[in-house]
Amino acid sequence: MSENSTEVDVIVIGTGPGGEALATRLAKTGLEVVAVESRLVGGECPYWGCIPSKMFIRAANALAEARRVPQVAGTATVEPDFSLVAKRIREEATDSWDDTVAADRLADAGVTLVRGHGRLAGARTVEIEATDGSRPRFTARRGVVLNPGTRPAAPPVDGLADTPFWTNREALETEHLPASLAVLGGGPIGLELAQAFARFGSEVTVLQHGPRILAPEEPEASEVLTGVLRAEGITVLTDTEVSTVTHDGSTFAVTHGDGTLQVEQLLVAAGRTPNIDDLGLDTVGIEPGRSLDVDDALRVAGQDGLWAIGDVVGRGAFTHVSMYQAQRAGSDVLGEDLPPYDESLPRSTFTDPEVGGVGLTEKQARDRGIDVRTGVAPLNESSRGFVHGPGNEGVVKVVVDVKRGVLVGATFVGPAGGESVSGLGVAVRAEVPVEVLRNSIYAYPTFWRAVETALADAAE
Ligand SMILES: Cc1cc2nc3c(=O)[nH]c(=O)nc-3n(C[C@H](O)[C@H](O)[C@H](O)COP(=O)(O)OP(=O)(O)OC[C@H]3O[C@@H](n4cnc5c(N)ncnc54)[C@H](O)[C@@H]3O)c2cc1C
Numbered sequence: 501m502s503e504n505s506t507e508v509d510v511i512v513i514g515t516g517p518g519g520e521a522l523a524t525r526l527a528k529t530g531l532e533v534v535a536v537e538s539r540l541v542g543g544e545c546p547y548w549g550c551i552p553s554k555m556f557i558r559a560a561n562a563l564a565e566a567r568r569v570p571q572v573a574g575t576a577t578v579e580p581d582f583s584l585v586a587k588r589i590r591e592e593a594t595d596s597w598d599d600t601v602a603a604d605r606l607a608d609a610g611v612t613l614v615r616g617h618g619r620l621a622g623a624r625t626v627e628i629e630a631t632d633g634s635r636p637r638f639t640a641r642r643g644v645v646l647n648p649g650t651r652p653a654a655p656p657v658d659g660l661a662d663t664p665f666w667t668n669r670e671a672l673e674t675e676h677l678p679a680s681l682a683v684l685g686g687g688p689i690g691l692e693l694a695q696a697f698a699r700f701g702s703e704v705t706v707l708q709h710g711p712r713i714l715a716p717e718e719p720e721a722s723e724v725l726t727g728v729l730r731a732e733g734i735t736v737l738t739d740t741e742v743s744t745v746t747h748d749g750s751t752f753a754v755t756h757g758d759g760t761l762q763v764e765q766l767l768v769a770a771g772r773t774p775n776i777d778d779l780g781l782d783t784v785g786i787e788p789g790r791s792l793d794v795d796d797a798l799r800v801a802g803q804d805g806l807w808a809i810g811d812v813v814g815r816g817a818f819t820h821v822s823m824y825q826a827q828r829a830g831s832d833v834l835g836e837d838l839p840p841y842d843e844s845l846p847r848s849t850f851t852d853p854e855v856g857g858v859g860l861t862e863k864q865a866r867d868r869g870i871d872v873r874t875g876v877a878p879l880n881e882s883s884r885g886f887v888h889g890p891g892n893e894g895v896v897k898v899v900v901d902v903k904r905g906v907l908v909g910a911t912f913v914g915p916a917g918g919e920s921v922s923g924l925g926v927a928v929r930a931e932v933p934v935e936v937l938r939n940s941i942y943a944y945p946t947f948w949r950a951v952e953t954a955l956a957d958a959a960e
């Protein structure tokens with residue numbers, strides 16, 4: 501221990517969902533834990549990610565469902581009021597972007613929270629540029645856990661950096677509904693927010709530079725979602741390169757291959773940059789790249805007493821993944837044995853319809869050399885889809901490993917598709933034989949019955 505360094509058991513840099521949970525757990529076992537946070541305890545998810553975006557989506561979906569009333573049940577007058585959801589986000593979800601409650605919870609668990617920017621300063625050592633101007637330095641007997649997360653990436657588009665564009669953060673903090681909105685990027689962030697803003701009344705254009713939106717998911721999912729978004733009046737442009745962006749003080753001009761869009765607001769949702777460029781990685785001999793290389797116990801490759809969890813390890817940028825990894829890294833810090841890592845990666849994009857996915861897509865499975873059969877069942881052709889009527893768009897797709905006779909991946913697009921895919925998640929995770937899945941009873945008339953149809957399709 502150097503003269504000016506305080507020795508503790510564990511130091512956690514970044515309190516995303518995983519870092520917060522891990523620090524809390526370890527402190528509750530009696531370890532001395534220091535957590536370093538430069539913004540808000542809890543990270544992106546509770547303040548600018550999952551929670552406020554899903555609150556926004558819940559409100560937007562209520563509007564959409566009310567608009568379906570005339571087709572099946574009578575009349576409904578829908579007059580969106582954006583101020584209600586903006587207020588809910590401000591007051592109920594984020595406490596006006598104040599993390600006092602979360603910080604108090606950490607303190608109650610026995611964690612020492614230091615607000616500021618933490619950097620490694622050699623093995624098991626962290627220096628903090630604290631917000632109070634001090635420069636505390638800690639060394640860790642057991643080790644350091646990195647959970648720094650990501651920030652919105654700014655694509656290299658001419659002029660963009662000089663404009664007041666939104667990222668997910670400004671989009672979820674706004675109290676003003678833009679009359680028109682261009683969304684750069686057709687991934688989960690761009691699509692969830694594009695649909696929510698459109699349902700409140702913004703005129704929305706999605707600009708996606710690849711051939712399809714939600715590209716990592718199955719093409720069938722992209723196709724269904726593209727159709728729904730277009731039917732709702734959202735312009736979805738694919739294979740579109742944005743060349744320049746300017747702002748004249750009130751309006752953005754977004755120039756792309758087919759012309760120039762004039763919009764009140766521009767949301768950039770074109771991926772994330774991992775916060776590993778200013779983490780002192782060089783002091784332990786790590787060359788910062790796109791992600792940190794970890795093993796199944798979340799130990800950083802080639803390091804002793806260094807773990808990393810969350811988006812920066814590149815094994816799924818989701819809150820549930822960050823929490824799962826926190827659990828594993830915490831157990832490893834405590835010297836407990838770990839079961840094998842769950843590779844099934846369940847996920848859901850909360851558009852309407854929701855795009856639930858688990859395991860491998862067909863392409864990922866084929867790329868791994870797996871002999872694959874697939875089955876597809878459109879949801880609107882199921883009995884439940886027929887009964888449901890408006891809002892019944894969706895598709896189920898199963899990916900069967902022929903040799904092993906099990907599912908290696910599945911997709912469930914539909915109302916509550918993120919919930920429905922969970923059953924398939926159990927099948928993938930537990931390697932339930934496809935024959936058992938086929939020889940099972942599916943309640944009538946659930947959306948879930950489309951799984952039976954997809955399995956039958958895979959058998960043909
Ligand atoms: C709009 C949006 C919607 C999303 N919706 C969902 C969803 O529905 N479901 C889902 O599972 N996931 C969702 N995600 C993803 C989810 O938010 C992240 O996967 C999740 O936050 C986990 O990230 P993390 O643990 O890696 O860290 P983060 O949440 O990114 O937190 C990292 C923390 O570390 C701090 N930090 C960074 N560097 C330092 C440093 N050097 N010193 C001190 N502190 C530092 C940061 O300030 C931050 O608070 C969404 C993301 C966005 C942007």
Ligand SMILES: NC(=O)c1ccc[n+]([C@@H]2O[C@H](COP(=O)([O-])OP(=O)(O)OC[C@H]3O[C@@H](n4cnc5c(N)ncnc54)[C@H](O)[C@@H]3O)[C@@H](O)[C@H]2O)c1
Nearest residue numbers: 655685686687688689690708709769770771817848849850
């Ligand atoms: N429901 C959820 O679980 C949820 C919701 C939001 C975000 N997330 C997580 O956050 C991650 C980041 O989300 P994201 O949507 O920002 O990133 P992403 O990387 O998943 O998608 C970005 C999209 O932008 C496109 N793009 C990139 N540069 C572009 C350019 N110059 N012009 C046009 N298009 C461009 C990409 O092709 C891609 O389709 C997700 O991958 C996901 O893991 C999860």
